[in-house]
Amino acid sequence: MAAEGIDEFDIRDYLRTELLPHFMCPGCGHGIALRALLWAVHEERIAKDQLAIVTGIGCSGRVGGYIDANTFHVTHGRPLTFATGLALARPDLEVVVITGDGDCLAIGGNHLIHACRRNLRMTCLMLNNEIYGMTGGQVSPTTSEARLTTTTPYGNAEPTFDACGLAAAAGAGLVGRGMTLQTVALKNLIREALAYRGFSFVEILSDCTEIFGRKNDLGSSPEMILRQKGSMRPDFYGNTVEHPFRPNNLTTGIIARNERPEYGDTYRSEVLAPHGHGGAAAGVSAPVE
Amino acid sequence: MGAGQRINLQGNHACALGAIAAGCRFYAGYPITPSSDVAERMALELPKVGGVFIQMEDEIASMGAIIGASMGGAKVMTATSGPGFSLKQENLGYACMVEVPCVIVDVMRGGPSTGMPTRPAQGDIMQARWGTHGDHPIVVLAPSSVSEAFSETIRAFNIAETLRTPVVLLYDEVVGHLVETVQVPDPGSVARAERKWATGAREAFQPYAATDDDIPAMARPGDGYRCHATGLTHGERGLPTQNPAEVERAMQRLLGKLERHRDVIDRFETFAAEDAEILVVAIGITARAAKRAVAEARRQGIAAGLFRPVTLWPFPEQPFRALAERAKAILVPEMNAGQLSLEIERLSGRPAKVARINRLSGEPIEPAEILKTIEELARHGR
Numbered sequence: 086m087a088a089e090g091i092d093e094f095d096i097r098d099y100l101r102t103e104l105l106p107h108f109m110c111p112g113c114g115h116g117i118a119l120r121a122l123l124w125a126v127h128e129e130r131i132a133k134d135q136l137a138i139v140t141g142i143g144c145s146g147r148v149g150g151y152i153d154a155n156t157f158h159v160t161h162g163r164p165l166t167f168a169t170g171l172a173l174a175r176p177d178l179e180v181v182v183i184t185g186d187g188d189c190l191a192i193g194g195n196h197l198i199h200a201c202r203r204n205l206r207m208t209c210l211m212l213n214n215e216i217y218g219m220t221g222g223q224v225s226p227t228t229s230e231a232r233l234t235t236t237t238p239y240g241n242a243e244p245t246f247d248a249c250g251l252a253a254a255a256g257a258g259l260v261g262r263g264m265t266l267q268t269v270a271l272k273n274l275i276r277e278a279l280a281y282r283g284f285s286f287v288e289i290l291s292d293c294t295e296i297f298g299r300k301n302d303l304g305s306s307p308e309m310i311l312r313q314k315g316s317m318r319p320d321f322y323g324n325t326v327e328h329p330f331r332p333n334n335l336t337t338g339i340i341a342r343n344e345r346p347e348y349g350d351t352y353r354s355e356v357l358a359p360h361g362h363g364g365a366a367a368g369v370s371a372p373v374e
Numbered sequence: 375m376g377a378g379q380r381i382n383l384q385g386n387h388a389c390a391l392g393a394i395a396a397g398c399r400f401y402a403g404y405p406i407t408p409s410s411d412v413a414e415r416m417a418l419e420l421p422k423v424g425g426v427f428i429q430m431e432d433e434i435a436s437m438g439a440i441i442g443a444s445m446g447g448a449k450v451m452t453a454t455s456g457p458g459f460s461l462k463q464e465n466l467g468y469a470c471m472v473e474v475p476c477v478i479v480d481v482m483r484g485g486p487s488t489g490m491p492t493r494p495a496q497g498d499i500m501q502a503r504w505g506t507h508g509d510h511p512i513v514v515l516a517p518s519s520v521s522e523a524f525s526e527t528i529r530a531f532n533i534a535e536t537l538r539t540p541v542v543l544l545y546d547e548v549v550g551h552l553v554e555t556v557q558v559p560d561p562g563s564v565a566r567a568e569r570k571w572a573t574g575a576r577e578a579f580q581p582y583a584a585t586d587d588d589i590p591a592m593a594r595p596g597d598g599y600r601c602h603a604t605g606l607t608h609g610e611r612g613l614p615t616q617n618p619a620e621v622e623r624a625m626q627r628l629l630g631k632l633e634r635h636r637d638v639i640d641r642f643e644t645f646a647a648e649d650a651e652i653l654v655v656a657i658g659i660t661a662r663a664a665k666r667a668v669a670e671a672r673r674q675g676i677a678a679g680l681f682r683p684v685t686l687w688p689f690p691e692q693p694f695r696a697l698a699e700r701a702k703a704i705l706v707p708e709m710n711a712g713q714l715s716l717e718i719e720r721l722s723g724r725p726a727k728v729a730r731i732n733r734l735s736g737e738p739i740e741p742a743e744i745l746k747t748i749e750e751l752a753r754h755g756r
Contacts (some may be wrong), residue, residue: 101602104613134598139442150602150613155595157445158604159438160468166430166438170450171595173426174400174443178595196438199431352426362424369399369426370447370594 091128099123099133101153108147110218112294112306117265118212119148121289122181125275137178139168141193143219144293145185145212162192165200165209172207175368176349179279180207186227187217190246194226197248200284201255205348208278209286211248214293222296233300248288253341258283260341264290266313267337274338283347378559385523385549386453388556389479390415392527393451395564398477399425400448402439404432404458407491408547409481412453433458437465437478444474445603447569447594449531453479456498457488459505466540467506468605473582473590473628475534475569477527479543481550482658482709484736493736494547496658499713502542503687509625511632513639514542514687516657520554526684529641532567537635538589544686546709548659548738572599581612582624588631632688641684642693646672650679652751653701655694655718657686660707660739667744676752689717698722703756705747707731707739727756 100123109115126136133154140149142161149156155178159167164182172180189197189211200209216234217223224234226246233240253260259281263271271289278285292298292309303309357363383391390412393401401420403413413429420427426443430436433454440450454462459480469476484490485497498505502514513533517526523545530541572579572593581601583590593599606614607621615621632639645665647653652671656664661682671678681697683690698704704722706715711732719725731747733739 133600134596137446137595150604154600155593156600156602157442158602158606159441160465160605163434163438163465166435167442167445169428169430169435170400170402170439170442170444171446172442173428173439174446174448175595178446195431196435199435356421357424360421360424362421368446368448369424369443 091130094124094127096120096123099126099153100151104151107151109144110295112292112298112309113144114214114265114291114293114310115144115148115212117268118210118271118289118291119151121263121268121271122183122210122275123152124272125279128272129276129279131179131279135177135179137171137175137180138183139164139171139180140183141185141188143185143188143217144214145183145188148183148212162188163196164188165193165196168207169200169203169205172205173349173352174370176206177368181279182207182209184209184211186211186213186215186248187225190226190248197252198255201252201257201286203348204256204258204283204345206282207284208275208281209284210275211286211288212291213248213288214291214297216293216297218293218296222300232297234297249286249340252286253343256343256345257286257341258343258345258347259285259339261286261339262288262290262337264313264337265292266310270337277339283345378557378563380555380557382553383520383524383556384411384551384553385520385545386411386481386551387415388520388524389453389527389543390419391558392524393477393531394419394423395559395561396528396531397449397566398451398531399423400440400443400450401425401452402428402430402436402443403452404430404436404454406433406455406458408483408550409453409455409479411550412479412481416451433461434465437462440476441465441469441474444476445595449475449535451477451479453481455481455483455491456485456501459498459501463505467508467510469540470506470510470512471605471628472603473538474540475538476540477530477534477543478540482544482546490736492547494659494709494738495736496546496660496709497713498544499686499708499710502544509629511539511629512542512687513537513539513632513685514544516544516684516686517549518545518658518661518682519549520552521556522684523549524556524558528564532565533638535569536567536589536638537631538569538592539632546658552659572597580610582608582610584610584623584627588627588634636688639685639688640690640693642690643680643682643684644697645680645682647679647681647697649677650697650700651677651702652705652748653679653681653697653703654705654707654744654748655681655683655714656707657683657714660709663739663741664707664744666741667748670741670745671748671752674749676748678748689721691721694721695723702727703751704728705731705744705751707744709733709739729756
């Protein structure tokens with residue numbers, strides 16, 4: 086059902102349909118996350134021409150290419166840095182970063198910390214499927230303990246990352262977690278993130294059925310998605326009390342708010358305005374003749 | 375350029391002011407000796423013209439941020455030194471592949487690794503050409519004075535915008551910190567090249583179309599073209615492809631683009647080179663020492679000359695070959711273990727006639743040392 090006063094959402098209005106069918110594996114949760122994003126974009130009435138999608142490398146990085154918008158598929162781990170330049174130069178654009186658990190927390194971890202600290206307006210969606218899927222299933226910073234991957238053939242011995250805890254601690258204006266199990270709730274969460282004037286971080290629990298699920302006997306896609314309801318943490322490795330970063334029951338929805346000035350606003354009012362520049366939406370790109 | 379004013383400037387500050395004059399409105403950087411003065415001056419100047427300065431969390435992020443801002447439509451720059459330049463290379467390759475205009479300043483210090491941060495060197499000549507992986511087009515400019523740090527920065531922006539390519543401004547620490555009097559033109563009197571933006575029908579637009587000049591128009595976000603940019607090998611529509619014919623065509627255009635526009639790119643200086651029997655080839659501060667040595671040799675009656683590539687890469691091959699053929703010996707002084715000399719040997723026709731002066735101590739090469747070698751070459755030949 087459409088939200089009040091808005092046309093019915095048809096995902097095809099937001100896709101480069103000529104590229105379909107997409108490359109994602111059967112059962113992959115990334116398509117559900119993509120749908121939730123585009124649904125939220127629709128309900129927030131964001132024009133496709135003003136939407137800028139910046140993605141990194143990996144399965145999450147390839148999601149952006151299907152979106153009928155300004156899409157930038159950049160280098161591994163660095164989408165937040167490109168997005169920072171883009172959002173500062175063009176505050177009129179709606180900048181959305183789509184990244185993955187490896188892209189965002191491993192190779193790009195430092196950029197996440199500083200993007201949260203800076204609080205420049207953009208939305209960062211981290212698709213967490215616990216695995217490097219594109220490269221064939223290696224362990225990632227969010228792979229649950231004891232899980233089997235191609236680089237943890239005896240089980241993952243490393244503790245996992247709590248991405249939301251990190252983002253909140255680093256000062257992100259809005260931090261939330263959603264799951265592909267609850268598509269409407271996820272869409273509403275992304276709407277809040279898109280509307281937020283500052284840096285918003287949303288972790289989306291997505292499932293890699295084909296590579297991660299198969300390796301760990303987690304069953305079919307519906308079974309994996311249903312498992313999101315309960316504990317994501319396997320109970321056969323260590324004691325939960327000793328691993329506070331991975332709570333037994335993951336919290337969803339808005340997890341943290343840090344009400345702080347938006348960086349672009351601050352830069353324009355404190356640095357540019359005294360020099361007679363920097364209206365509310367002043368960009369620095371050359372005007373088109 | 376207008377009348378302007380004469381002011382004392384150090385090379386790094388001249389570079390920053392040149393960038394502002396060229397229309398740079400976005401700078402992202404990370405502190406590193408001996409280039410930090412560029413960032414400091416940009417932080418001071420950019421807000422005055424409504425531009426954005428940001429100090430990013432690292433060198434990689436700085437490179438990412440300027441590419442992002444350029445894709446948004448801004449003229450952009452970053453500055454660094456050897457270690458930071460190494461870190462920027464992957465994103466620099468992205469800019470080459472996606473054809474994003476940007477200017478990267480590398481103020482060379484002693485290397486490898488941390489090396490000698492406050493000492494001059496010319497060890498990044500090959501990194502500037504081949505630093506990122508894969509075959510790629512790149513323009514590298516090598517100013518040798520404070521005045522040129524200003525004017526070549528402007529030229530770097532104009533080449534980047536005209537040819538849709540990253541341009542590296544490469545100079546040594548001496549040029550970066552040397553203070554000289556510079557004629558700075560009035561703002562607004564500097565000729566600025568503007569990027570070719572997408573216009574016309576949105577449906578038919580192809581972001582990597584094989585245009586007549588090999589330089590596709592760029593779509594500005596918000597103008598309705600809704601294009602895709604990717605570091606994956608892409609066809610004319612900008613979408614990833616592994617179709618062999620399409621890949622071959624796209625890569626040939628990318629790699630041939632600069633060669634087709636040598637008229638915009640090439641620049642070199644010659645001094646007493648027309649009839650030179652001993653031709654000295656040098657860049658940066660070493661070329662200043664070489665020029666003095668050549669002048670002194672001429673006073674002694676030795677037919678010495680200087681060839682100084684101001685555009686280092688792609689190397690101005692044709693004008694150099696013409697002079698090199700005539701010369702009996704070629705001398706390449708450089709503050710490294712021998713990098714420019716590799717290219718000179720390749721282009722000389724006879725590698726055996728190329729002599730070297732190499733310096734790794736962190737000190738510049740003195741005119742007297744170059745003169746001594748010129749005299750020896752005059753006496754004994756090569």
